[in-house]
Amino acid sequence: MNDLRNVLERCGIAASELSGGTLGVRSAVDGTELARLREAPMTSMPEVVARAAAAFRRWREVPAPARGELVRLWGEELRKAKADIGHVVSIEVGKIAQEGLGEVQEGIDICEFALGLSRQLHGRTIVSERPGHRIMEQYHPLGPVAVITAFNFPSAVFAWNAAIALVCGDPVVFKPSEKAPLSGLATFKALERAIARFGDRAPEGLAQIVIGRKEHAQALVDSSDIALVSATGSTRMGREVGPRVAARFGRRILELGGNNAMIVTPAADLDMALRAILFSAVGTAGQRCTSLRRLIVHRTVKDALVAKLLPAYESLRIGHPLEQGTLVGPLIDEAACDTLRHAVAEVEQQGGRILTGGERVLADRFPNAFYVRPAIADMPAQTELVRRETFGPLLYVLGYDDLDQAIAMHNDVPQGLSSCIFSNDLREVERFLSAAGSDCGMANVNIGPSGAEIGGAFGGEKETGGDRESGSDAWKQYMRRSTNTINFSTELPLAQGIEFG
Amino acid sequence: MNDLRNVLERCGIAASELSGGTLGVRSAVDGTELARLREAPMTSMPEVVARAAAAFRRWREVPAPARGELVRLWGEELRKAKADIGHVVSIEVGKIAQEGLGEVQEGIDICEFALGLSRQLHGRTIVSERPGHRIMEQYHPLGPVAVITAFNFPSAVFAWNAAIALVCGDPVVFKPSEKAPLSGLATFKALERAIARFGDRAPEGLAQIVIGRKEHAQALVDSSDIALVSATGSTRMGREVGPRVAARFGRRILELGGNNAMIVTPAADLDMALRAILFSAVGTAGQRCTSLRRLIVHRTVKDALVAKLLPAYESLRIGHPLEQGTLVGPLIDEAACDTLRHAVAEVEQQGGRILTGGERVLADRFPNAFYVRPAIADMPAQTELVRRETFGPLLYVLGYDDLDQAIAMHNDVPQGLSSCIFSNDLREVERFLSAAGSDCGMANVNIGPSGAEIGGAFGGEKETGGDRESGSDAWKQYMRRSTNTINFSTELPLAQGIEFG
């Protein structure tokens, strides 16, 4: 604990901030209470939003490359604090060291990507059908962005959103998960240091954090001054947020549940598939939105693959996430454990068979934390259970005979986040990537469904929300488009050749 | 009437289709009943949607350039039927001849634009951070698109949506406005002829029309097999549709109300402004979503401009839309007339003054149709009335002293569709187009707010819905994006440099 206090202090979080509040923060590692943070009074929420709105009016007039300079500084601060923030992530949510560091690296990467964007943010010039006219599209800052994150990427998702939003000219209001506010706070403090270095051009209220719970998030969701709500979490949450934002004509980015699958064909490199399955199914204890949950294997290779998987699963080192060699840390909390255990119990009810794992472990050493052995379930069909997202290390194995059948099974779930195929057969691979292939937002080949690079657009279709974050042109969601037709002639022709009067 | 029957027959609408139904269609010109169309039974709606879904599975595999060929044929059919469809539009909704023809021309234009797109639909290739990997984004067909239109663009809005949707690989289900189904039907029949010429590659159910009412639209809005709902209409409608589509994780394009303004500065060419005001405020009897509703004039030129406007307004020829010289046709129906008359009455209550117009005219000649004299109201301030969209030829005039104040007033309405400035002063113009300028989706210079070309993206911000149709990259809303990372190496490196296991 003292160690963590020192780390937090280096992250800019004073000891005084850690106590006296009503939001208890527990370590997923051992259940220790790490802090009692002070929640933002609900009565302060209108001021928070008003500050963001006021900041917007100034920030939008700061040139984008100057805004890029702020994000560059943030990247520098994250680089300096990488080890510390990674440590906080590990202690708070239980990620192994490499993954904690990986999260901060994503923040660094996105800052650099956003820095590059800060001299682009390209709209288009367009030719006009009328003489002496021209058309252009400009992308302008949109307004305050609320970033509502989940526990499982308590640092990176804020960075993804905030780096892009800031470069696009939008102030940010950050509502971290109540299960992982310390990681968020540490990431936010790095931004505050960058803002301090950046100086006067950054208006007051440019970046704010709201420590709180669901009702705080709702206040942001419903505020007409929040131009964009970027919310990561469950489909259930999205089903509530989407309509509320739509009802007030706001914009939203929803990153919701996934039910990510891998198709393994007879043409797959099974050893590579094995390694990919391990990382994507048990990494982060199966608590990534992109975690592998369904393994759809051609019947001719299914037994061979399972035969490789079982010993690999059984030799996985489960334990304290910062201990050397640990690959599987704890689940976030008791509820997560219960949900997993319940799903494991359902497997047999739905005709399946648990091949390995599923039981709680290390209860002696960590009575108040929840470690489970990653599970594999052999399922005879894609039952209701399989079609549901269970947020933990439970992998369903399904057999198939024909690729189009496998793709149909693959797509026959409500979620649409990430997917992959393992095959070295070009036709199989391209079919999977084609219009008739995977219906997910991400479809990979010979890598698992998780672990996207920041250069592509991240997000999914169907109940995953349909929106995108991170690279490519995801930035456009953080701006408003203005189509401009300029007449510099002395005539007033109408479009479509209409004559009037 | 016989004349219309002939026209409709040339449009492919048999006389037998025009009677025996429950949906009475009246001409806005004189109130005559033009047809009694048969409504689709509500019980048939699931089949409609199922047919579209089945068609999708085949159409998505037809190569996009071949899909472009279908749209090229549609363009040819529209070109042949231009005069006839324009005529139907004029008779049904009361547009003057030039505007009826202009609508069909928009359809032709969008078909040609979509034809060009059919060899583009460009995604991106992206470099990967991992050796032996590459990333690409592909855009794939999305699924069935429902196109729900309003009476005021009964032909063009369907064409805008359907041409793009079809090229993108999406079947269409068209629900025309119950106030203007004949224009929609005539446009749809041209598509059917194109499909017939196109031949076998077009699956059954590729394009369907649903004659009906609000409940038919709702069935489409709520159907999980309708991937995209493109709905044009009132903000009230959008406030209902948006959340319903969001609740089922569908996609929507909403094109809702506007409250479009023109800022006239001292540096304006007042004669050009005058002409632009006339077309955009009284064209289509003020019933375009982009019609000019607010005139924000610098006080130093306000009197001069009004002095030009009044005689111009008073000399406007109001009458049968197909009569030579007519510039102002009827409102769509009695309700529209009542709404306008009510707004006119409110003007004085809110401190304003009607300078001209606002009264019903031609009631003798057309007792069952509703012609009004376009009105100008001088308003002391932007009252609640002014901030509301009144769908008819009522123009509010407001004065201003300072450009930033004018822009603030301009933006201080809930709608955000179209806008313009008249000025030859570069600084004024660019300020208006800048991040701190007009907050509308369209911001023009020295042309009115209405009459967009199809090459730019069309649509608006705030309560206008936030979505885009027509040109630029609006097509992306009709497709789904698939981010693909392909590993063709024999290694399995993780992103962000993570080491696992």
Next chain:
Amino acid sequence: MNDLRNVLERCGIAASELSGGTLGVRSAVDGTELARLREAPMTSMPEVVARAAAAFRRWREVPAPARGELVRLWGEELRKAKADIGHVVSIEVGKIAQEGLGEVQEGIDICEFALGLSRQLHGRTIVSERPGHRIMEQYHPLGPVAVITAFNFPSAVFAWNAAIALVCGDPVVFKPSEKAPLSGLATFKALERAIARFGDRAPEGLAQIVIGRKEHAQALVDSSDIALVSATGSTRMGREVGPRVAARFGRRILELGGNNAMIVTPAADLDMALRAILFSAVGTAGQRCTSLRRLIVHRTVKDALVAKLLPAYESLRIGHPLEQGTLVGPLIDEAACDTLRHAVAEVEQQGGRILTGGERVLADRFPNAFYVRPAIADMPAQTELVRRETFGPLLYVLGYDDLDQAIAMHNDVPQGLSSCIFSNDLREVERFLSAAGSDCGMANVNIGPSGAEIGGAFGGEKETGGDRESGSDAWKQYMRRSTNTINFSTELPLAQGIEFG
């Protein structure tokens, strides 16, 4: 002959144009003289260029979508004349009927593609680092474009260039190959008809044809008023044209020689490979710039593939290109035949072996025309002969053991136009497409090197010239880019934060 006269007349070429001149045109089919065309006097060349320059000043102010309308009309005219122009192509240069029609289809396709472009021609808006500034790039018309074509695509290459040039705002001066002026003329006449329909907005001199020889081409190459020289032909020609255009700071598009190869790996579908080889090696009698010339086959499948190829080659129907069933027509002329025969003779000198073909055939029936039996040569190594382009149906077969070695051999020629791999192995395919793979402008998978679609950019690297035609953003070469920085503030900040004075 009478038949051809009728066809030409339908193409708009009067009988009077066909005689009395100094440029004899012979049919490749039978050596008959088809016409004696009048050459443009060299003294008229300055006027030709001056007319184009004058036309440019008017055409550049015609809005691009209106320019698109001209190209749309050209597409219509080509569609109407498809059979006739295809016939002329077949008779003049000896292409089989399907290929003659295919050329015209390419013209139609490019007109439709260019029509779509005519509302795009997108530049970029770019954010500025200075407050109150914005940046944009516009693409503006460039100036007159000379299109100098070769005999082997006497219709399509002109259409590719002219459709794009016209939409981009550039007049065209067309110098067809002296070996195939009739096909060019027929294509040009269709453009003239379109211009006539288009009417007054098309300035005089917008499209001109120059019947003549090398010195006519040189006059265009050297004229400072020809903004862009688009020349298709041999590397030798390009080696002359490139420096001459560069010396006067003109622009050029060079489409020069290719030495296109196919790599066939053990993972290939050999039957598909066989069919692809046939079309791409013997189609157009091996006289496409993209014709397959080198077959690099893994030693484990080489014998099997050759065993399939030989009977297929031997059963190829050679003959009059318009006779049903003919797959191989004549070479263009005696010189072409001599070159091929010489190469065949060299094969053995360089250690190779002719497996089939290489001899002249049908000399009895067509004593003045030059038909050869397509040849396959087994080569022990990539000798000097193999590294040279021989423009006829001579295919070298080479063996390889390792893919990287095959790629190295593939790239070890001076030309860089088109290439392909046949394999269903993902790793092989992606390696071939990667930065370390084929160094050609076009690299295909499981299709031959010839027969590109118009949607992609067409052209090659190294001695092929380095430039691009047709789709993607090849249009940018036909325009000039203007980077605009607009200051609408009242300050004058300098870039890079420089303070001055």
Next chain:
Amino acid sequence: MNDLRNVLERCGIAASELSGGTLGVRSAVDGTELARLREAPMTSMPEVVARAAAAFRRWREVPAPARGELVRLWGEELRKAKADIGHVVSIEVGKIAQEGLGEVQEGIDICEFALGLSRQLHGRTIVSERPGHRIMEQYHPLGPVAVITAFNFPSAVFAWNAAIALVCGDPVVFKPSEKAPLSGLATFKALERAIARFGDRAPEGLAQIVIGRKEHAQALVDSSDIALVSATGSTRMGREVGPRVAARFGRRILELGGNNAMIVTPAADLDMALRAILFSAVGTAGQRCTSLRRLIVHRTVKDALVAKLLPAYESLRIGHPLEQGTLVGPLIDEAACDTLRHAVAEVEQQGGRILTGGERVLADRFPNAFYVRPAIADMPAQTELVRRETFGPLLYVLGYDDLDQAIAMHNDVPQGLSSCIFSNDLREVERFLSAAGSDCGMANVNIGPSGAEIGGAFGGEKETGGDRESGSDAWKQYMRRSTNTINFSTELPLAQGIEFG
């Protein structure tokens, strides 16, 4: 001198490198010899190129985002060395302190821009007309890039090119101007430090510097292993380089002479124009390729503007560039001074009148350096002298009556680099930016022709060379495009619907 030695040492240039060679380097400030650098033996040039070629084969396989990391480190090194390199630039070529620093800032900016690019380098995915096919364009590394720079941007131009080239996967060979090798060397050393930090992934030979003269440059120009020659300098140089590179089918980026003008209309803010003229005409002592050389002023404001200019010119502080308050430093050398003096003498011969300046000054204090008083010449017409680029602070003033006449005069010079208009009249401004306006690569509004931001593409038309550096999509010139069509079906359809066999 000692001071400079210290600075150079901090820049990584050891004292031992500064003596013993054959290339004498003189300070433009006072003519002192700063160093005698060792020239690369001409016999070593093939090795230099071979090393670059070998490096290319490794560097192209390093993922672009990793290449971006190298450039990020270079940016860090430049940031650290900014003051020192700026100092070297000032001492070596005589730029004032602000401009020396500005150059390094451009280097920093471009590194950050290139860092952003390193996750983009976007090609396009394209839809295919054939079922089971897809098309994509990839951009791949091109090969070694030679960067040949001029004395006037001895640091920034190398950085512009090298940062982009390195990210694009291309090794660089840098040949700095023989008049300014120290500035180049200092910039290069920063890159070497970055490479050292970057570690093993950077192959030997990735970045090389060649100290030498014209013949060294020529060796690079003529080497077939140099894929791209990026050369900055005079039109005379370009007229030689262009054809030589074209003759070997290489690629080139030429950034040659400019003859940049400002049009000042009656609607201009004359005080802003005055300030802009000062910076752009006398900054860098008129030795920027974008320096203002021609002032085309409406006759109604010409006298007033000149009346403001004369006292401003006369009060310009000329002197040691590092002295506080200096705005005008020395010319680069005696030859430059002679050229300027000669042009001044020609003014009267061509009917003009020197209004101020043109004489050498400070010859007492700096007998071996060449300071001149910036000159203004009133010219009756655009004579041959005016149409020629004189590389120094000589500004020609010309009158005009009509904007189109002014634009015609503006364009009637052989060069086409940069241009601007001062006006607040929208029509004038847009006319100037239109297809019928300035024919330069850069056309600005209310800022001078010099001082571009790095986000836009930099370069000019006509005798300026036609190529582009820096921002926008200029990076594409440093890569090769590969158009890939992938058939993943089991059929082999041909494009254009051709049937074969």
